[in-house]
Amino acid sequence: MATVMMKGVLLASLVATFGMGVVAQAEEVGDYVLPSSKAASLENCVEPTEYMRRNHFELIRHQRDQTVYGGIRGSDHGISGCVSCHVGYDDKGAPVEIDGKGQFCQSCHEYAAVELNCFDCHATVPTGEAWNHEVAAAHAHLPGAAKTGPTSAER
Amino acid sequence: MNHETESMNQGRRDFLGAAAGVSAAAVAPGMFLHTPVANAAARTEPVTDMHRWGLLVDTSKCADGCTACVDACDTENGLNLQSKPLGDDKLKWQNQRSTWIRKVKLQDNLTGNVTNLPLMCQHCEHPPCVDVCPTGASFKRADGIVMVDRHTCIGCRYCMMACPYKARSFIHEQVDQKLTRAPRGKGCVESCTFCVHRLDSGDISTACADACSAEGHQALVFGDLKDPTGPLRQALAKAPSRQIRQDLGLNTGVRYTGL
Ligand code: SF4
Ligand code: SF4
Numbered sequence: 001m002a003t004v005m006m007k008g009v010l011l012a013s014l015v016a017t018f019g020m021g022v023v024a025q026a027e028e029v030g031d032y033v034l035p036s037s038k039a040a041s042l043e044n045c046v047e048p049t050e051y052m053r054r055n056h057f058e059l060i061r062h063q064r065d066q067t068v069y070g071g072i073r074g075s076d077h078g079i080s081g082c083v084s085c086h087v088g089y090d091d092k093g094a095p096v097e098i099d100g101k102g103q104f105c106q107s108c109h110e111y112a113a114v115e116l117n118c119f120d121c122h123a124t125v126p127t128g129e130a131w132n133h134e135v136a137a138a139h140a141h142l143p144g145a146a147k148t149g150p151t152s153a154e155r
Numbered sequence: 156m157n158h159e160t161e162s163m164n165q166g167r168r169d170f171l172g173a174a175a176g177v178s179a180a181a182v183a184p185g186m187f188l189h190t191p192v193a194n195a196a197a198r199t200e201p202v203t204d205m206h207r208w209g210l211l212v213d214t215s216k217c218a219d220g221c222t223a224c225v226d227a228c229d230t231e232n233g234l235n236l237q238s239k240p241l242g243d244d245k246l247k248w249q250n251q252r253s254t255w256i257r258k259v260k261l262q263d264n265l266t267g268n269v270t271n272l273p274l275m276c277q278h279c280e281h282p283p284c285v286d287v288c289p290t291g292a293s294f295k296r297a298d299g300i301v302m303v304d305r306h307t308c309i310g311c312r313y314c315m316m317a318c319p320y321k322a323r324s325f326i327h328e329q330v331d332q333k334l335t336r337a338p339r340g341k342g343c344v345e346s347c348t349f350c351v352h353r354l355d356s357g358d359i360s361t362a363c364a365d366a367c368s369a370e371g372h373q374a375l376v377f378g379d380l381k382d383p384t385g386p387l388r389q390a391l392a393k394a395p396s397r398q399i400r401q402d403l404g405l406n407t408g409v410r411y412t413g414l
Contacts, residue, residue: 066201068302068304068306069304070200071201071296071298071354071355072197072198072355073198073352074199075199119333120340120341121305121330121333122333122335122338123333126335127333128334128337129336
């Protein structure tokens with residue numbers, strides 16, 4: 001019971017911090033967006049920030065089933081989108097693992113004491129990204145591509 | 156013929172179709188999913204049974220000692236990022252390392268004739284791996300691709316025992332390096348997905364078939380079993396083909412000629 005109340009208080013303070021919208025408080029509790037990430041330059045996340053704080057996992061979990069069973073990979077509610085936008089970069093411009101100490105996902109999960117195990121399987125930096133239409137178009141010109149020309153059986 | 160599996164899938168399709176709303180209707184009548192790669196884009200509607208993906212292996216073209224398809228598969232799906240655990244026996248690692256395609260060499264002892272072929276998940280229409288899975292993690296997509304939902308797989312490995320083709324691997328070690336397109340982690344079973352991330356982006360190709368063609372062997376043709384004018388059906392029409400362990404009646408999506 002006490003923990004439930006504690007959580008309520010924490011959440012309330014998170015929301016309150018954000019609600020003030022004072023730039024000087026960007027480093028305060030509740031703001032884990034890294035200045036070096038793409039997310040820092042954007043107005044808000046794929047949904048309003050308050051909504052994302054409470055419900056991001058609902059979105060990710062819903063999208064995960066859509067992707068695994070329905071093959072829908074283009075949605076911006078997928079975890080690869082979270083990583084590519086929220087991953088931080090070091091001085092040399094190399095991406096830093098998002099589940100690393102002080103990084104976006106890890107630091108907030110540590111604060112909220114919620115275990116983070118997405119990254120047992122999922123990539124922690126954008127690498128070998130989804131086969132998107134740009135990659136596919138480039139791929140069409142490779143010698144091995146069977147898509148547009150005659151197939152290997154007919155050549 | 157396949158009432159059980161089809162009806163199981165039907166429920167999900169109905170559900171996903173309903174969730175997708177009006178635009179779902181647009182996909183059904185047209186054949187525009189066959190349009191060239193320039194129009195390829197990530198899909199926004201759930202897969203349907205309009206397609207059934209398959210592969211034809213011409214064993215007479217499959218070269219002895221060539222591992223182009225295996226290597227391409229490894230790179231495509233991040234299997235090349237595996238490394239032998241410190242202190243592990245080399246032979247043990249060779250057996251435990253995750254492999255989606257195995258090169259198999261058959262010799263007819265009477266005639267001495269040698270056949271080479273790649274063996275991967277055959278994407279059975281009636282997959283034993285799905286039948287035995289206690290969690291429902293092993294499943295067949297509407298378009299015939301058999302996959303593991305790694306979120307629900309408990310790593311019991313029943314499916315590995317049930318698969319007649321030894322197509323599945325278990326991930327024994329923590330995975331340190333992962334690819335965005337092919338997530339994989341310790342404690343789950345995995346197998347060939349027909350490069351599902353490519354298909355879902357509208358590119359009808361697999362890494363193995365591409366690599367085989369690039370190597371000049373052209374032993375693999377990937378395509379849609381339901382498209383009579385497509386490359387796969389045309390190739391299938393030209394030569395007699397068979398399923399490995401046809402006697403099991405699994406109606407595999409992978410077919411072989413020259414066996
Ligand atoms: S080949 Fe094996 S893993 Fe693939 S669908 Fe058939 S039983 Fe399942
Ligand atoms: S190992 Fe995973 S996919 Fe295979 S039968 Fe067990 S739960 Fe199902």
